Amino acid sequence: MPAQGALLKLEGSPVAEALYAELHAQLAGLTFVPRLHVVRLGEDPASVSYVRLKDRQAKKLGLQSEVTVLPESTSQGELLALIHQLNADQNVDGILVQFPVPKHISPKTVLEAIRPDKDVDGLHPINVGRLWSGEECLESCTPAGVMRLLNHYGFSVAGKEVVIVGRSNLVGKPLAALMLRSDATVTLAHSKTPDLVAVTRRADILVAAAGRAGLIKSSMVRPGAVVVDVGVNRVGEKLVGDVDPGVAHVAGALSPVPGGVGPMTVAMLLSNTVKAAIRRRDASAMV
Amino acid sequence: MPAQGALLKLEGSPVAEALYAELHAQLAGLTFVPRLHVVRLGEDPASVSYVRLKDRQAKKLGLQSEVTVLPESTSQGELLALIHQLNADQNVDGILVQFPVPKHISPKTVLEAIRPDKDVDGLHPINVGRLWSGEECLESCTPAGVMRLLNHYGFSVAGKEVVIVGRSNLVGKPLAALMLRSDATVTLAHSKTPDLVAVTRRADILVAAAGRAGLIKSSMVRPGAVVVDVGVNRVGEKLVGDVDPGVAHVAGALSPVPGGVGPMTVAMLLSNTVKAAIRRRDASAMV
Numbered sequence: 001m002p003a004q005g006a007l008l009k010l011e012g013s014p015v016a017e018a019l020y021a022e023l024h025a026q027l028a029g030l031t032f033v034p035r036l037h038v039v040r041l042g043e044d045p046a047s048v049s050y051v052r053l054k055d056r057q058a059k060k061l062g063l064q065s066e067v068t069v070l071p072e073s074t075s076q077g078e079l080l081a082l083i084h085q086l087n088a089d090q091n092v093d094g095i096l097v098q099f100p101v102p103k104h105i106s107p108k109t110v111l112e113a114i115r116p117d118k119d120v121d122g123l124h125p126i127n128v129g130r131l132w133s134g135e136e137c138l139e140s141c142t143p144a145g146v147m148r149l150l151n152h153y154g155f156s157v158a159g160k161e162v163v164i165v166g167r168s169n170l171v172g173k174p175l176a177a178l179m180l181r182s183d184a185t186v187t188l189a190h191s192k193t194p195d196l197v198a199v200t201r202r203a204d205i206l207v208a209a210a211g212r213a214g215l216i217k218s219s220m221v222r223p224g225a226v227v228v229d230v231g232v233n234r235v236g237e238k239l240v241g242d243v244d245p246g247v248a249h250v251a252g253a254l255s256p257v258p259g260g261v262g263p264m265t266v267a268m269l270l271s272n273t274v275k276a277a278i279r280r281r282d283a284s285a286m287v
Numbered sequence: 288m289p290a291q292g293a294l295l296k297l298e299g300s301p302v303a304e305a306l307y308a309e310l311h312a313q314l315a316g317l318t319f320v321p322r323l324h325v326v327r328l329g330e331d332p333a334s335v336s337y338v339r340l341k342d343r344q345a346k347k348l349g350l351q352s353e354v355t356v357l358p359e360s361t362s363q364g365e366l367l368a369l370i371h372q373l374n375a376d377q378n379v380d381g382i383l384v385q386f387p388v389p390k391h392i393s394p395k396t397v398l399e400a401i402r403p404d405k406d407v408d409g410l411h412p413i414n415v416g417r418l419w420s421g422e423e424c425l426e427s428c429t430p431a432g433v434m435r436l437l438n439h440y441g442f443s444v445a446g447k448e449v450v451i452v453g454r455s456n457l458v459g460k461p462l463a464a465l466m467l468r469s470d471a472t473v474t475l476a477h478s479k480t481p482d483l484v485a486v487t488r489r490a491d492i493l494v495a496a497a498g499r500a501g502l503i504k505s506s507m508v509r510p511g512a513v514v515v516d517v518g519v520n521r522v523g524e525k526l527v528g529d530v531d532p533g534v535a536h537v538a539g540a541l542s543p544v545p546g547g548v549g550p551m552t553v554a555m556l557l558s559n560t561v562k563a564a565i566r567r568r569d570a571s572a573m574v
Contacts, residue, residue, distance in 0.1 A: 108420070108422060111420075123420075124416070125412075125413050125416030125417045125419075125420050125422065126412050126413045126416055127416065128415070128416035128419050128420055129411070129412030129413055129414065129415035129416030129417070129418075129419070130412045130416075131416075132412075132415050132416070132419055132456070132460050132461075132464075133395070133398075133410075133412050133415055133456050134456065135395060135412065158479060159479055159480070159481045161486075167467055169419070169420050169421065173419050173464075173467075174419075176463075176475070177419075177460075180454055180460075180475055180477075183477075183479040185474065185475070185476050185477070185479075185480040185486060186474065186475050187472065187473065187474040187475075188463070188467055188472070188473050188474075189472050190467075190470075190472070192445060192446055192470040192472075193446070193472040194446045199448075199472060
């Protein structure tokens with residue numbers, strides 16, 4: 001852990017760029033161009049901007065990328081029909097349905113409809129189950145991005161006390177699996193944890209993934225700890241994380257919002273797309 | 288938590304009997320008799336005795352139960368052929384392959400071959416993934432048994448500090464999912480945790496599932512804590528848990544080995560068999 005007072009900023013962009021360079025080299029050796037297909041329903045501004053970012057980065061990396069935009073009123077059956085078509089399309093390597101989906105559509109049904117070997121978001125239950133069973137799988141993007149971010153800046157999690165605040169399917173839980181696999185002692189805390197301060201102050205590495213602006217105050221952080229802020233909260237016009245700015249005076253390292261974990265999530269999505277393409281076209285099918 | 292000095296013994300048998308009574312009543316209302324099919328390979332003495340116990344309890348409860356014993360030399364292909372046949376057999380509700388399997392057979396391949404809706408051990412990755420995703424699934428038997436044991440003796444885990452020592456696919460990890468779902472703050476510790484004592488002493492509820500005889504000493508237990516011993520270790524002729532006998536003088540409650548979690552595991556297996564039968568024959572298929 002770095003010494004107190006010398007804050008290291010865990011910027012995501014250089015880490016994402018390093019990964020893009022690796023992927024670029026990998027792509028040069030392939031006889032095909034992996035293809036990502038993103039589906040968006042409705043015009044939620046955050047979804048519009050996320051999908052645009054993913055599409056742009058995919059193309060910049062040299063992948064094929066296509067976006068299907070469906071109206072908010074699309075029925076679940078229509079969405080499932082599109083997913084089945086993409087599942088069957090030999091040219092499509094990665095399928096991502098941008099969440100949240102409209103209320104009349106079941107997220108669970110959508111996730112289970114995507115072929116596991118094209119599930120580049122790593123959210124199909126069989127990918128989640130393989131992750132927890134220690135098997136090869138497509139890993140959930142944000143947690144995989146957090147691991148790579150820490151690794152890039154030289155932080156090993158083995159033998160460390162890692163505290164994750166937030167137990168979402170998207171971040172907290174799969175990140176716990178990855179941390180555990182890397183030999184961290186892992187604690188999952190959440191909104192029902194009575195004495196959150198006592199728990200977070202134990203952390204050598206503290207991950208804030210609760211989705212509550214400014215939840216983690218400086219008093220909750222052990223001096224010198226590494227703090228990863230996964231929160232993305234809109235406060236007025238601003239994007240802020242789950243970590244209060246005052247934590248910068250206590251932590252040894254801190255990932256900024258925006259610019260920390262965010263770029264990693266997109267990079268891991270594209271990494272998953274390349275991985276999925278190579279595996280599937282290799283005919284060493286994962287089911 | 289009970290007061291220090293008054294040790295409550297968390298006996299599994301009365302809890303298992305209460306569950307059997309519930310299942311018995313449930314079976315009386317069915318037009319069919321659920322059927323469990325257990326496959327054992329080779330003559331490992333522990334496996335022989337576990338399988339006999341499961342078969343006997345299943346029959347005692349009034350289920351159909353069949354055991355196929357194959358020689359240790361059975362090929363993976365032969366085992367998979369049997370599993371496919373059991374998958375397709377409309378009369379078979381639950382399939383269990385007793386682990387460990389011989390070294391020339393891949394446990395992963397065996398687990399993934401079993402139809403998820405007949406996977407009464409709850410170890411197929413899709414059941415693991417559904418468990419972690421908060422969806423309906425067949426839950427892994429021992430962890431489900433631990434939850435029911437605690438519940439029966441009046442211990443709520445919500446808001447409690449739960450420390451699980453051991454990160455196996457069979458116990459530690461799925462138990463963390465169940466504890467988390469019930470609002471515990473959950474820590475997974477393991478052989479690479481540097482200061483295990485500091486971690487275990489935080490626990491309101493401490494679960495020992497490392498598979499190391501006597502690992503948990505009294506100095507590692509907070510006075511009055513609830514201690515669940517999932518360990519089953521053969522020391523000479525004796526079965527002993529992961530918890531040192533001295534812990535009885537410190538803990539507020541302790542599950543014995545044998546006679547604590549063991550009976551619960553078998554009971555949950557039969558409960559899963561009934562659940563699987565009702566769901567599948569209901570035609571509300573789970574895939």
